[in-house]
Amino acid sequence: METLEALKKRRSIRKYKPEQIKDDELGAIIEAGLYAPTAIGRQPWKFVVLQNQEDLDALTLLNVHFRKAPETMKPYYGAPTVIVVFGDKGDEPFYEYDCTLALGNMMNAAFDLGIGSCWIWGEKQMFETEEGRELMEKWGLSANLGGVGAIALGYPDGDFPEAAPRREGTVIIRK
Numbered sequence: 226m227e228t229l230e231a232l233k234k235r236r237s238i239r240k241y242k243p244e245q246i247k248d249d250e251l252g253a254i255i256e257a258g259l260y261a262p263t264a265i266g267r268q269p270w271k272f273v274v275l276q277n278q279e280d281l282d283a284l285t286l287l288n289v290h291f292r293k294a295p296e297t298m299k300p301y302y303g304a305p306t307v308i309v310v311f312g313d314k315g316d317e318p319f320y321e322y323d324c325t326l327a328l329g330n331m332m333n334a335a336f337d338l339g340i341g342s343c344w345i346w347g348e349k350q351m352f353e354t355e356e357g358r359e360l361m362e363k364w365g366l367s368a369n370l371g372g373v374g375a376i377a378l379g380y381p382d383g384d385f386p387e388a389a390p391r392r393e394g395t396v397i398i399r400k
């Protein structure tokens with residue numbers, strides 16, 4: 226797919242087929258994230274790819290507790306893969322920008338491969354809680370890392386929706 230077309234047509238997907246994405250697709254998505262620009266080229270991140278039910282359930286529960294939502298809620302929409310991106314807090318204030326760009330690259334790369342994605346909110350706050358810290362420890366992550374964001378990934382169960390119209394008046398060009 227042409228890059229510009231992909232950038233315009235990517236949409237958040239909230240219904241996934243249970244089938245797991247292929248390893249080479251996952252690899253290509255991760256690689257796109259790893260090539261995002263970073264301040265001073267530091268790449269201050271750690272991507273945690275969750276594909277087993279135990280970890281996905283633990284992440285879901287952490288998110289639900291953070292939202293104070295019922296435990297039946299599925300904030301990651303039951304996606305078979307979730308990538309959580311953590312950044313080195315020592316790289317404040319840049320790490321959040323850097324990790325966000327990586328997440329954006331990965332969502333666009335996923336779309337290019339016909340894979341659905343959706344950014345799910347809460348990781349920064351979730352991983353500041355005791356429950357979140359315990360999960361980080363279990364995943365072998367050091368305390369200098371902070372959650373920045375997560376994307377759900379999987380084959381869409383349905384079509385990619387149309388984009389909402391773009392808001393007027395959000396661009397100023399001064400020649």
Ligand SMILES: Cc1cc2nc3c(=O)[nH]c(=O)nc-3n(C[C@H](O)[C@H](O)[C@H](O)COP(=O)(O)O)c2cc1C
Nearest residue numbers: 235236237238239300343344345346347374388389
């Ligand atoms: C920082 C951020 C947080 C988001 N959090 C959620 C979320 O928790 N749950 C969700 O379903 N979508 C979430 N989204 C997806 C947005 O709702 C979505 O990008 C927006 O509605 C525009 O739709 P589009 O991605 O299809 O263009 C989030 C997006 C961003 C950038």
